[in-house]
Amino acid sequence: MKKDCNIAFIGAGNVAVNLAVALYNKGYNIVNVTSANIVSARKLSEKINAVCDANSTDYSNLKVEADIYIIAVTDTVLAEISKSLQLNNKIVLHTSGSTNMNILKNATENYGVLYPLQTFSKEELIDFKDIPVCIEANNNNTLEVLKAIAGKITNKVCLINSEQRKILHIAAVFASNFTNFMYLKSKELLELHNLDFNLLKPLIKQTAEKIENRNPEDVLTGPARRNDEIIIKSHLEYLNQNPEMHHLYQILSEQIIKFYYKS
Amino acid sequence: MKKDCNIAFIGAGNVAVNLAVALYNKGYNIVNVTSANIVSARKLSEKINAVCDANSTDYSNLKVEADIYIIAVTDTVLAEISKSLQLNNKIVLHTSGSTNMNILKNATENYGVLYPLQTFSKEELIDFKDIPVCIEANNNNTLEVLKAIAGKITNKVCLINSEQRKILHIAAVFASNFTNFMYLKSKELLELHNLDFNLLKPLIKQTAEKIENRNPEDVLTGPARRNDEIIIKSHLEYLNQNPEMHHLYQILSEQIIKFYYKS
Numbered sequence: 458m459k460k461d462c463n464i465a466f467i468g469a470g471n472v473a474v475n476l477a478v479a480l481y482n483k484g485y486n487i488v489n490v491t492s493a494n495i496v497s498a499r500k501l502s503e504k505i506n507a508v509c510d511a512n513s514t515d516y517s518n519l520k521v522e523a524d525i526y527i528i529a530v531t532d533t534v535l536a537e538i539s540k541s542l543q544l545n546n547k548i549v550l551h552t553s554g555s556t557n558m559n560i561l562k563n564a565t566e567n568y569g570v571l572y573p574l575q576t577f578s579k580e581e582l583i584d585f586k587d588i589p590v591c592i593e594a595n596n597n598n599t600l601e602v603l604k605a606i607a608g609k610i611t612n613k614v615c616l617i618n619s620e621q622r623k624i625l626h627i628a629a630v631f632a633s634n635f636t637n638f639m640y641l642k643s644k645e646l647l648e649l650h651n652l653d654f655n656l657l658k659p660l661i662k663q664t665a666e667k668i669e670n671r672n673p674e675d676v677l678t679g680p681a682r683r684n685d686e687i688i689i690k691s692h693l694e695y696l697n698q699n700p701e702m703h704h705l706y707q708i709l710s711e712q713i714i715k716f717y718y719k720s
Numbered sequence: 721m722k723k724d725c726n727i728a729f730i731g732a733g734n735v736a737v738n739l740a741v742a743l744y745n746k747g748y749n750i751v752n753v754t755s756a757n758i759v760s761a762r763k764l765s766e767k768i769n770a771v772c773d774a775n776s777t778d779y780s781n782l783k784v785e786a787d788i789y790i791i792a793v794t795d796t797v798l799a800e801i802s803k804s805l806q807l808n809n810k811i812v813l814h815t816s817g818s819t820n821m822n823i824l825k826n827a828t829e830n831y832g833v834l835y836p837l838q839t840f841s842k843e844e845l846i847d848f849k850d851i852p853v854c855i856e857a858n859n860n861n862t863l864e865v866l867k868a869i870a871g872k873i874t875n876k877v878c879l880i881n882s883e884q885r886k887i888l889h890i891a892a893v894f895a896s897n898f899t900n901f902m903y904l905k906s907k908e909l910l911e912l913h914n915l916d917f918n919l920l921k922p923l924i925k926q927t928a929e930k931i932e933n934r935n936p937e938d939v940l941t942g943p944a945r946r947n948d949e950i951i952i953k954s955h956l957e958y959l960n961q962n963p964e965m966h967h968l969y970q971i972l973s974e975q976i977i978k979f980y981y982k983s
Contacts, residue, residue: 615919
C-alpha cells in the first residue's frame with residue numbers, strides 16, 4: 458500500500474482527531490472528514506488539510522472517494538453507520554475496543570479494526586510511537602494494509618482478535634477510566650475541605666511509575682494492604698458524610714484484604 | 721536546630737527506610753534504629769551507619785540517647801509504643817497519616833508529626849525533593865525544629881493539622897492504593913487470557929500524566945463517561961465470570977454516570 462493512499466475519516470472526536478493528525482503527520486492524505494458534529498468536523502479538517510463533509514450524515518449516500526475509510530465514532534453510532542454504508546471493495550476500519558470486527562461485513566468485502574490502546578483528548582495530541590495499536594482484518598490483503606498504516610505511526614503493532622480486544626478494553630477501563638475516577642474523588646474530597654489537589658500529584662505520579670518495572674501486587678501499600686482495621690474503621694466513620702466514597706472505600710478495602718490475606 | 725543533632729528511629733519499614741536514608745543523606749546523624757523486626761532494623765542501620773538496637777522492643781526502657789525520636793511504624797504499633805515511651809522533654813515525632821498528634825502527649829513535652837505524602841518501598845528509595853511533607857507540632861519550638869528538618873529534604877513543607885492530615889490520608893488511599901488495585905485487577909484479567917500487562921503501561925502512564933495540568937473531571941474518557949449503555953452491558957455480561965470485577969465495574973460506572981449526567 459503506497460503511503461499516499463487516500464484516507465477518509467468518519468468521526469471527529471478524541472480518537473479521530475488524534476489518529477487523523479498522526480496519519481497526516483506521517484504523510485498520508487486525509488481527503489475527507491465526515492461527522493454529525495459540524496464544528497468538530499471543520500476543526501479537524503482544517504488541521505489536516507482535508508475537505509469537511511459535515512452535511513453528509515446520510516452515510517448510505519457517502520460521496521467521498523477514498524481508498525480507506527476509518528470510522529472513529531462512539532459504539533452506538535458505529536452500529537448505525539455500519540448498517541448504512543455501502544463501499545463494495547474499499548477498505549473500511551473501525552477503532553472501537555469492544556465492537557466485533559464483523560459489524561463491518563455488510564459495508565464492504567475488506568474490513569478490519571485499528572484500535573489504539575490509549576486515552577485521548579482533542580486538546581492534547583499524542584505521539585503514537587509507543588502506543589500499542591491493535592489490528593485485525595478479515596483477509597490477508599487488508600491485514601497487510603493495516604500493518605503498513607499502523608507501522609507508520611507506532612513501534613507496537615499488535616495482532617489482536619475481537620475477543621482479545623474486548624478483554625483489553627475492559628482492562629483499560631479499570632486501568633484508566635476507573636483510575637481517573639479515583640483521582641476525581643480524591644480531588645473532590647480535598648476541595649470540600651479547602652485542601653489543594655496539587656498535594657496529591659507527586660503521589661499519583663509515583664503510583665503510576667512504580668508499576669513500570671514492578672508488579673502492582675508487589676507495590677500496593679496503605680491501610681487495607683496492612684489489614685489495619687483501626688485505620689480502615691476510622692476512615693469509614695469519617696466517610697459516613699459521603700455515601701459514595703464510603704461505599705467505594707469499603708468494597709475496595711474488602712477486596713484488597715481478600716486478595717492479600719484470604720486467597 | 722543544628723544539622724548534626726542526633727536522631728533515633730523506631731521502626732524500619734517502608735517509611736522509616738526512605739525517611740532515615742533521606743535525612744542521613746542530608747547530613748543528619750541517625751544514631752539508632754529500633755525495631756521488632758531484627759532483620760529490617762539491621763539492614764537499615766547498616767545503610768545509615770547507625771547502631772541497631774533490635775532487642776529493644778521494650779520501649780519503656782529505651783536506652784538510646786538522641787535529640788529527636790522518629791516513630792515510623794504501623795498505626796496499631798504506634799498506639800502501643802506511644803503509651804510506653806517516657807522521653808521527658810525530647811522531641812518525639814510520628815509519621816502516620818491518620819493518627820492524631822496527641823497520641824504522643826504522654827511520651828514527652830515536645831511532640832509533633834512529620835507525614836510525607838507518598839507511597840514508599842524499601843526496594844526503591846525516593847528523592848523527597850518534590851514530596852509534600854506535612855508537619856504539625858504541639859509548640860513553637862518543636863515546630864521550628866520540624867520545619868528545619870523537613871526543609872532539608874523537601875521544597876514542599878506544609879503546615880497541616882491532624883484533621884486535615886486525616887483527610888489527606890483518605891484522599892491518598894483513593895489516589896494511590898485504590899488506583900494501584902485497579903492496575904492489579906486489570907493485570908489479573910489480562911493474564912487470565914494470556915495477554916501481556918505491558919500493553920496497558922502507556923495508557924496508565926498517560927492517565928496519570930493527563931492530570932498534571934488538567935482536572936481529572938475534564939479528562940475522564942470511556943464507556944461510562946459517554947453513558948454508553950450497550951458497551952457497559954456487554955462488559956458486565958463478560959465479567960459475570962468474575963464477580964469481584966463485575967461488582968467494581970458496576971458501582972464505578974454508576975457513580976461516573978451519576979457524576980456527569982445526574983448531578
